[in-house]
Amino acid sequence: xxxxxxxxxxxxxxxxxxxxxxxxxxxxxxxxxxxxxxxxxxxxxxxxxxxxxxxxxxxxxxxxxxxxxxxxxxxxxxxxxxxxxxxxxxxxxxxxxxxxxxxxxxxxxxxxxxxxxxxxxxxxxxxxxxxxxxxxxxxxxxxxxxxxxxxxxxxxx
Amino acid sequence: xxxxxxxxxxxxxxxxxxxxxxxxxxxxxxxxxxxxxxxxxxxxxxxxxxxxxxxxxxxxxxxxxxxxxxxxxxxxxxxxxxxxxxxxxxxxxxxxxxxxxxxxxxxxxxxxxxxxxxxxxxxxxxxxxxxxxxxxxxxxxxxxxxxxxxxxxxxxxxxxxxxxxxxxxxxxxxxxxxxxxxx
Numbered sequence: 001x002x003x004x005x006x007x008x009x010x011x012x013x014x015x016x017x018x019x020x021x022x023x024x025x026x027x028x029x030x031x032x033x034x035x036x037x038x039x040x041x042x043x044x045x046x047x048x049x050x051x052x053x054x055x056x057x058x059x060x061x062x063x064x065x066x067x068x069x070x071x072x073x074x075x076x077x078x079x080x081x082x083x084x085x086x087x088x089x090x091x092x093x094x095x096x097x098x099x100x101x102x103x104x105x106x107x108x109x110x111x112x113x114x115x116x117x118x119x120x121x122x123x124x125x126x127x128x129x130x131x132x133x134x135x136x137x138x139x140x141x142x143x144x145x146x147x148x149x150x151x152x153x154x155x156x157x
Numbered sequence: 158x159x160x161x162x163x164x165x166x167x168x169x170x171x172x173x174x175x176x177x178x179x180x181x182x183x184x185x186x187x188x189x190x191x192x193x194x195x196x197x198x199x200x201x202x203x204x205x206x207x208x209x210x211x212x213x214x215x216x217x218x219x220x221x222x223x224x225x226x227x228x229x230x231x232x233x234x235x236x237x238x239x240x241x242x243x244x245x246x247x248x249x250x251x252x253x254x255x256x257x258x259x260x261x262x263x264x265x266x267x268x269x270x271x272x273x274x275x276x277x278x279x280x281x282x283x284x285x286x287x288x289x290x291x292x293x294x295x296x297x298x299x300x301x302x303x304x305x306x307x308x309x310x311x312x313x314x315x316x317x318x319x320x321x322x323x324x325x326x327x328x329x330x331x332x333x334x335x336x337x338x339x340x
Contacts, residue, residue: 068309101250136257144267157275
């Protein structure tokens with residue numbers, strides 16, 4: 001663990017303010033120039049707050065990354081579906097669009113819905129909606145013309 | 158005099174070291190005691206989430222009015238683009254869900270409904286407008302999405318860059334939508 005209390009800071013400001021130093025609270029620091037040389041010290045401070053208060057779950061971070069990966073995937077699917085339409089693209093688009101929408105609306109709900117019960121209900125409703133959406137799109141792909149063909153047909157008129 | 162301060166500094170270093178060691182072992186310490194002898198560490202203190210909930214509960218209980226925000230803050234292009242990104246996202250998602258629901262519930266198949274719409278004699282201009290109306294949310298959300306991903310890798314945060322990329326997204330969206338509407 002990198003040293004949180006630096007000798008230089010003590011020398012500059014005296015000893016008494018040591019007690020006021022927020023070594024136990026993970027406040028965002030205005031990054032002084034010296035930190036650019038030692039970025040790991042700042043990182044150590046952030047990790048410290050997780051170690052301080054128990055569980056350090058990476059779930060949220062992984063979810064964030066997964067959202068970006070899916071977005072890039074969906075971006076690539078557009079041109080591929082245009083040049084190579086077919087059932088594979090139909091089902092891939094159905095899955096990617098539904099999941100992207102599910103996660104997106106999930107973020108909207110997180111922003112605007114407050115209160116434990118309301119959050120639970122809203123997320124349950126969203127899950128139901130996304131399930132029905134995916135089911136409907138798969139049904140359309142199987143029993144009807146499919147997403148790629150449908151867009152082509154819509155635009156041909 | 159200086160030796161006293163030095164000794165004091167050593168003790169406080171030791172004390173902070175003890176605090177951090179105990180903290181590393183899982184004890185939550187929210188504020189150090191103002192004595193040299195550190196008594197005991199126990200998990201205490203509330204999480205940020207609990208504090209936030211307490212804050213909201215108190216406000217709701219006292220029926221405190223909310224300060225004006227959206228109605229008084231000056232709207233800027235980045236603000237408008239951000240909420241438009243959210244709006245188009247929610248709108249597109251809703252449209253897809255509605256389409257999926259219709260596919261499950263309505264009788265008949267897609268070509269049937271397409272012919273039904275065309276038999277309404279809408280006319281080329283309205284068809285073009287409808288196509289633009291579908292294409293614009295898709296292209297805006299896509300281009301602004303790319304801008305978001307650009308931010309996610311840490312680029313383009315300077316204010317002039319934000320505005321430049323923003324105007325580029327708007328221009329590209331309009332051009333793409335018009336071009337696609339003519340297809």
